[in-house]
Amino acid sequence: MIPAPHIEIEGLTVHYGAKPALRGVSFTVQRNEILAIIGPAQSGKTTLLRCLNRTLDHERHARVTGVIKVDNEDIRRTNNVYDLRRRIGMVAPLPVGLPLTIYDNVAFAPRMAGITDRAELEQRVERCLRQAALWDEVKDRLHTLGTKLSGGQQQRLTIARALSHDPEILCLDEFSIAIDPVTTMRIEDVLKELRARMTILLVTNLVQQARRLADRTAFLFNGELVELDATEKIFSETPRDRRTYDYTHGVFG
Amino acid sequence: MNAPTPNIFAATPLARKKQRREQLARAVFFTMALLLVVPLVLIVTYLVVQAWPVLSWEFLTTNPKRGMRAGGIWSALLGTFYLVGFSLLVAAPIGILAAVYLNEYAKDNWFTRIVNLAVINLAAVPSIVHALFGLGAFVIFFGLGKSILAASLTLAIMTMPVIIASTKEALAAVPQSFREACWNVGATRWQTIRHVVLPNSISGILTGVILQVSRAAGETAPIMFTGAVFFKAIEEGNLFAYGLRDQCMALSMHLFTISTQVPDVPHGLPFATAVVLLGTVLFINALAIILRVWLRSRKKW
Numbered sequence: 001m002i003p004a005p006h007i008e009i010e011g012l013t014v015h016y017g018a019k020p021a022l023r024g025v026s027f028t029v030q031r032n033e034i035l036a037i038i039g040p041a042q043s044g045k046t047t048l049l050r051c052l053n054r055t056l057d058h059e060r061h062a063r064v065t066g067v068i069k070v071d072n073e074d075i076r077r078t079n080n081v082y083d084l085r086r087r088i089g090m091v092a093p094l095p096v097g098l099p100l101t102i103y104d105n106v107a108f109a110p111r112m113a114g115i116t117d118r119a120e121l122e123q124r125v126e127r128c129l130r131q132a133a134l135w136d137e138v139k140d141r142l143h144t145l146g147t148k149l150s151g152g153q154q155q156r157l158t159i160a161r162a163l164s165h166d167p168e169i170l171c172l173d174e175f176s177i178a179i180d181p182v183t184t185m186r187i188e189d190v191l192k193e194l195r196a197r198m199t200i201l202l203v204t205n206l207v208q209q210a211r212r213l214a215d216r217t218a219f220l221f222n223g224e225l226v227e228l229d230a231t232e233k234i235f236s237e238t239p240r241d242r243r244t245y246d247y248t249h250g251v252f253g
Numbered sequence: 254m255n256a257p258t259p260n261i262f263a264a265t266p267l268a269r270k271k272q273r274r275e276q277l278a279r280a281v282f283f284t285m286a287l288l289l290v291v292p293l294v295l296i297v298t299y300l301v302v303q304a305w306p307v308l309s310w311e312f313l314t315t316n317p318k319r320g321m322r323a324g325g326i327w328s329a330l331l332g333t334f335y336l337v338g339f340s341l342l343v344a345a346p347i348g349i350l351a352a353v354y355l356n357e358y359a360k361d362n363w364f365t366r367i368v369n370l371a372v373i374n375l376a377a378v379p380s381i382v383h384a385l386f387g388l389g390a391f392v393i394f395f396g397l398g399k400s401i402l403a404a405s406l407t408l409a410i411m412t413m414p415v416i417i418a419s420t421k422e423a424l425a426a427v428p429q430s431f432r433e434a435c436w437n438v439g440a441t442r443w444q445t446i447r448h449v450v451l452p453n454s455i456s457g458i459l460t461g462v463i464l465q466v467s468r469a470a471g472e473t474a475p476i477m478f479t480g481a482v483f484f485k486a487i488e489e490g491n492l493f494a495y496g497l498r499d500q501c502m503a504l505s506m507h508l509f510t511i512s513t514q515v516p517d518v519p520h521g522l523p524f525a526t527a528v529v530l531l532g533t534v535l536f537i538n539a540l541a542i543i544l545r546v547w548l549r550s551r552k553k554w
Contacts, residue, residue, distance in 0.1 A: 058433075
């Protein structure tokens with residue numbers, strides 16, 4: 001028996017004004033799966049993630065149709081969008097250190113969710129910073145400004161923040177473009193551990209990264225889901241769609 | 254043999270031209286800055302020199318005497334504090350909170366656009382028009398009579414649009430990515446505003462409010478019809494000498510009367526009044542700046 005999918009997307013279409021960003025995308029993601037999403041710029045990858053946590057609602061000109069279900073619940077109809085977002089961790093391509101201390105950056109989400117117990121907060125902050133491979137570098141200056149960290153450190157801080165509210169789905173939007181290769185590898189190791197506890201959507205431009213991590217890979221092109229298959233199949237010599245081959249082998253783009 | 258290496262840093266004609274332009278640009282900007290400062294320094298120096306013989310603690314704390322030809326400016330000074338204070342008490346909270354709504358919550362629809370347009374237009378209305386509005390609305394329609402209350406409300410109406418506009422600017426200067434980062438972890442809009450947007454825009458907001466203090470203290474027209482009087486003696490040294498329904502004197506108006514309406518005023522008196530008005534505004538600004546520095550140090554930012 002196939003277990004119920006964790007995320008189910010059905011006919012998702014997004015327009016910015018008259019311009020389509022996603023055209024009828026449908027796919028499912030299994031629990032504890034790492035799904036890589038690849039595709040050239042403007043193919044709708046980020047829009048897809050922003051639909052999932054409904055931050056696209058804040059975009060004035062975006063129109064969304066279609067169904068997104070998480071645990072069989074239609075998230076586009078839920079009234080409690082804040083609860084939804086707490087179930088999803090989101091990491092943007094460029095690091096966003098809030099102008100708070102390192103500690104407060106990570107403790108922000110738990111505090112907003114109502115956790116006030118000092119010991120629990122401290123424990124969470126340490127755990128998330130360790131998972132983001134940042135703890136050793138900042139443990140002695142947790143109460144200095146997060147915005148003073150280097151770009152790579154800030155990105156890891158962002159990852160720690162995305163983990164701080166115990167999400168069941170983690171979305172990473174090209175998380176490694178601001179990080180050096182060694183740190184990238186360390187975080188990739190962390191992702192492999194985390195998949196036991198969460199479902200991971202990994203938007204990436206690094207073909208090798210998708211290969212190393214993903215169970216399955218989706219290829220988005222021009223807002224259209226061209227192909228979604230086992231990662232080996234996508235990167236093989238014989239994916240089902242010609243355009244996938246062209247993209248993964250650098251024939252166009 | 255070593256041939257002399259060509260000096261790669263030798264000035265080419267192009268480099269020389271660029272350097273000349275750089276110097277020219279610098280000189281122009283410097284001159285403009287100087288043109289800005291020199292008149293200011295001259296005016297202030299002239300004022301202070303002319304006012305010096307008259308200025309004293311007694312000047313500040315006694316009422317005008319002998320048909321304003323002698324004595325101090327106590328009732329006008331206190332009146333100005335009352336007017337500015339109460340108008341800010343009304344205009345700042347309403348203006349700031351309205352701006353937060355307009356910038357953080359309001360959707361971009363026809364209603365918001367009309368409100369924004371109204372704010373901008375209201376900010377451009379001459380103060381004499383506000384004065385007539387205040388006379389019609391507060392003094393007559395709401396029956397407040399000519400009073401500190403009516404005059405403060407008129408000043409508040411006058412300063413509020415500018416406070417709204419400057420607060421919106423300050424809020425818009427907070428990067429959108431901060432808000433998105435907060436929303437991404439499930440923070441509500443209010444939590445985002447309270448913990449990230451406001452702490453990072455408070456100094457800009459205060460700057461906008463401070464500028465309106467100076468404006469409210471300096472305006473004559475709006476208070477002339479709504480609460481300020483030619484002359485009024487109050488108990489000297491009592492900070493609570495005015496009631497809200499009383500009429501009051503004000504520095505700006507007092508300056509106007511003694512320089513144009515009263516014959517045979519001693520030469521130093523108007524200058525001293527001007528210096529006190531200037532000093533009052535600077536004093537309030539200084540307080541706000543201290544508050545701003547304190548807020549910043551608390552946010553470690």
